[in-house]
Amino acid sequence: MTNSFFFSKLMKKRGIGLFLVFSLLVFDGGYLFGQNQAAIVSPTDAGTVGYVYDGTTDGFTKDPLGASTSGIWTVRDISSAGKNDNILILNLKAGETFNYSFVAGGFADSTAHSFNATGNTLILNSGVVGSGNTGSIAGGVSASSAGGSGDANKNTVMVNGGSVTKEVIGGLSSGGAAKENTVIINGGDIGTAGYAVYGGLASKTTSTGEAAGNIVEVRGGTLYDRIYGGTSVKGDAVRNRVIVTKGTVKQSIFGGQSQAANGKADYNTVIIEAGAIGSGKAGEGIAGGFLDNAAAAGTANHNTVVLRGAPAINETFISGGYTSGTGTPNLITGNTLVFDNYTGTGTTAGSKLGKINNFEKFEFILAKEVKNGDVVIRATDLTLGTGSVSAKILGLRFANSDSVTIHPGESFTLIQADNNITGDVSTNHNKVSGYQGTLLRYDLELAKDAKNLVVKVKAAALDEKSKVLSEAFFGGAGILIDGFDFVTSEIFDGSLGVVGSPGGISSGARYDVFGAFNGGKTRYETGSHVDVKGFSGIIGISSKVELESADLFLGAFLEAGTGTYDTFNSFANYADVAGTGDVDYGGAGALAKLNFHGSPRGNFHMEFLGRMGKIKNSFDSSGFAGGLYDYQIKSDYRGLHLGLGYLFNFRNAILLDLYAKYFWTWQEGGSVRLQGGDKVTFDDVNSHRARGGLRLTFNSSAKVKPYVGAGYEREFDGKVGAKAYGFNIEEVDPSGGSFTGELGINVAASEGVALNVGVQGYLGAREGVTGGVGLKVIF
Numbered sequence: 001m002t003n004s005f006f007f008s009k010l011m012k013k014r015g016i017g018l019f020l021v022f023s024l025l026v027f028d029g030g031y032l033f034g035q036n037q038a039a040i041v042s043p044t045d046a047g048t049v050g051y052v053y054d055g056t057t058d059g060f061t062k063d064p065l066g067a068s069t070s071g072i073w074t075v076r077d078i079s080s081a082g083k084n085d086n087i088l089i090l091n092l093k094a095g096e097t098f099n100y101s102f103v104a105g106g107f108a109d110s111t112a113h114s115f116n117a118t119g120n121t122l123i124l125n126s127g128v129v130g131s132g133n134t135g136s137i138a139g140g141v142s143a144s145s146a147g148g149s150g151d152a153n154k155n156t157v158m159v160n161g162g163s164v165t166k167e168v169i170g171g172l173s174s175g176g177a178a179k180e181n182t183v184i185i186n187g188g189d190i191g192t193a194g195y196a197v198y199g200g201l202a203s204k205t206t207s208t209g210e211a212a213g214n215i216v217e218v219r220g221g222t223l224y225d226r227i228y229g230g231t232s233v234k235g236d237a238v239r240n241r242v243i244v245t246k247g248t249v250k251q252s253i254f255g256g257q258s259q260a261a262n263g264k265a266d267y268n269t270v271i272i273e274a275g276a277i278g279s280g281k282a283g284e285g286i287a288g289g290f291l292d293n294a295a296a297a298g299t300a301n302h303n304t305v306v307l308r309g310a311p312a313i314n315e316t317f318i319s320g321g322y323t324s325g326t327g328t329p330n331l332i333t334g335n336t337l338v339f340d341n342y343t344g345t346g347t348t349a350g351s352k353l354g355k356i357n358n359f360e361k362f363e364f365i366l367a368k369e370v371k372n373g374d375v376v377i378r379a380t381d382l383t384l385g386t387g388s389v390s391a392k393i394l395g396l397r398f399a400n401s402d403s404v405t406i407h408p409g410e411s412f413t414l415i416q417a418d419n420n421i422t423g424d425v426s427t428n429h430n431k432v433s434g435y436q437g438t439l440l441r442y443d444l445e446l447a448k449d450a451k452n453l454v455v456k457v458k459a460a461a462l463d464e465k466s467k468v469l470s471e472a473f474f475g476g477a478g479i480l481i482d483g484f485d486f487v488t489s490e491i492f493d494g495s496l497g498v499v500g501s502p503g504g505i506s507s508g509a510r511y512d513v514f515g516a517f518n519g520g521k522t523r524y525e526t527g528s529h530v531d532v533k534g535f536s537g538i539i540g541i542s543s544k545v546e547l548e549s550a551d552l553f554l555g556a557f558l559e560a561g562t563g564t565y566d567t568f569n570s571f572a573n574y575a576d577v578a579g580t581g582d583v584d585y586g587g588a589g590a591l592a593k594l595n596f597h598g599s600p601r602g603n604f605h606m607e608f609l610g611r612m613g614k615i616k617n618s619f620d621s622s623g624f625a626g627g628l629y630d631y632q633i634k635s636d637y638r639g640l641h642l643g644l645g646y647l648f649n650f651r652n653a654i655l656l657d658l659y660a661k662y663f664w665t666w667q668e669g670g671s672v673r674l675q676g677g678d679k680v681t682f683d684d685v686n687s688h689r690a691r692g693g694l695r696l697t698f699n700s701s702a703k704v705k706p707y708v709g710a711g712y713e714r715e716f717d718g719k720v721g722a723k724a725y726g727f728n729i730e731e732v733d734p735s736g737g738s739f740t741g742e743l744g745i746n747v748a749a750s751e752g753v754a755l756n757v758g759v760q761g762y763l764g765a766r767e768g769v770t771g772g773v774g775l776k777v778i779f
Helices: 002-015 462-493
Strands: 020-022 029-035 037-042 087-091 102-109 121-126 136-145 156-159 168-173 181-183 197-202 214-225 227-232 243-251 253-258 271-272 284-289 304-308 317-323 338-340 355-356 363-367 373-386 392-398 411-423 431-436 440-450 453-461 511-525 530-547 551-569 575-595 600-621 631-650 654-667 670-673 681-682 685-698 704-715 722-723 725-731 735-750 753-764 765-776
Touching: 029 136, 029 685, 037 271, 037 753, 087 102, 102 121, 102 284, 121 136, 121 440, 136 156, 156 168, 168 181, 197 214, 214 227, 227 243, 253 271, 271 284, 284 304, 284 355, 284 453, 304 317, 317 338, 338 631, 392 453, 431 453, 453 722, 462 511, 462 530, 462 551, 462 600, 462 631, 462 654, 462 681, 462 722, 462 753, 511 753, 575 631, 685 735
Parallel strands: 020 037, 029 102, 037 087, 087 121, 102 136, 121 156, 136 168, 156 181, 168 197, 181 214, 197 227, 214 243, 227 253, 243 271, 253 284, 271 304, 284 317, 304 338, 317 355, 338 363, 355 373, 363 392, 373 411, 392 431
Antiparallel strands: 411 453, 431 440, 440 453, 511 530, 511 765, 530 551, 551 575, 575 600, 600 631, 631 654, 654 685, 670 681, 681 722, 685 704, 704 735, 722 725, 735 753, 753 765
């Protein structure tokens, strides 16, 4: 795709006109600014000026620079009330020079006014901007004098190639604030010594305009001087960000800079992920907040510096807050240094970071390569806290791995300083906690001497809250168990009278087509408990085969179910926690039943049912773990039911069925990966239940048959076992006894059609009520 095609699409999408200029622009001195809509400067022939769309009545002009006033070249209508949403794209030939001292996507002349420059964009793809001691670029400029106070907000500069001889500025205001501007460096050469990159710059010396929320991203290229996420000369620099993911920065990096006497450089962030930082000269560094010439009342607080991956940091200092003045501002409160899987300079033999200071908090996410005896980070000096403020280690987190990284009894040096470690760590007798992923917890002990901060591993174990993962897995098994009871009771037990039921409404027909649905809520006691709410349905067909001594019923069915569950857990050291989940399943099964002929007073009956299918279980832990424990797992399931009973017939008025039943429900285990990287492996679930009981069916008429039943059930297994990092997660055990009861009525709605309504209840290890409606059609 050509540049012209890409940008024409971009402009049309934004409702902005676009005209490609194919001419070489080489001018001496002055300024160039994008105007009203969009311009692409794309030279081909030296000495000519091409057409630039400028939003005027005729649309195009041969004079895109307008008139020269006091040696400053400008685009038409520069004094209009604000310059917004302009785009200027520079596509110069390699090595060609665009010889302007300042080039901007949009310019607002705010002399004695408050005109803003908002949403402007400048893109440099190739060529050279400026020469010698000239040549700066900006996304948007609000230039003020004589009391003007315009802002420069939400402007953008993108450098994809070429070079800029001086500054690169996302948004520049010389009378107001510079907020939410962005600079993205993808390549090219930026600046010379003394000329920096600014995300946002509020430059007026008589204004307290903020530099806030600005961003500089370095994704490639070479920057020869400093980077400032945001700078304010007389105001505060807050919530700015600098991110380096590739490329070279020859000097220092500051998240936010305030040059005001009592300014604030707070809540700024610097993230270094890759690339090369610094040239090894004294005074170069990385700081979250920079107070330039600040007095005692200034603050550089609550800033964050993140060192991630393997950047090459050439012995630069690392500071939360930094000052070049002689005052004593607060440079430490709330500042945080994060080492995130850091394997850069600190682990390269003979190379190290500079001085580390002015951080109240430290966070460590250790790379999985760290092992017993290693030195993780090297520095020239380390200051832990300042004065009466001790540093806080918020915790050590080991990088994701499926096994224990550091074992009890082992140790490693967290930070080693060539010269000295001063200050102290605020801990409970030097005890700190360590984590791996979300689940594995380490008990650690710190030992500090003059040059080493050493971590000793005392113990490793799973967080006790991990039991909720097994509870959640059982939530799926509980819905399968409830569904299995529904299937067998509807098919065999007389509540629907589908297949050869002792009390059901039967006929001499060859086939019965049946269907039913059921819903309810059950609680399983598991050491804590799991509440299951489900809805199930079946549809099937059966046929009777008459044998010499018995009637044999054979059939097949399809089943499906859906439901939700809630887990509840209480812990000695934590508040109660709860999670929720969703379950869907579907499968098929086969059935058989033998009704022996016996005598008019009674007869034996035997039954068999098998089922198989798939189940999906999705667990949501947002209620207590912010989603860190969430998982989804798909499993196979199987089921087997065997039953034996004897039916007593009391004068054809009351039927008493004494029965014994066995249920096996199996759910396949499997592995899941949690958001924190933990691999959790669940064992298969094997539920073995036996139930004995009785059922009374009242033959009050040929068409209406009420029934009532009671029994006792015992779960012998059903445990859910799981492991993470080689440790067993606390087992979920639903075993125990429960009393069961049922009540319902079976009605012959019309010839060949039977309808049933029934309810079942449980009390004990399993508690709850379910109810269902079934329909049978005979043909």
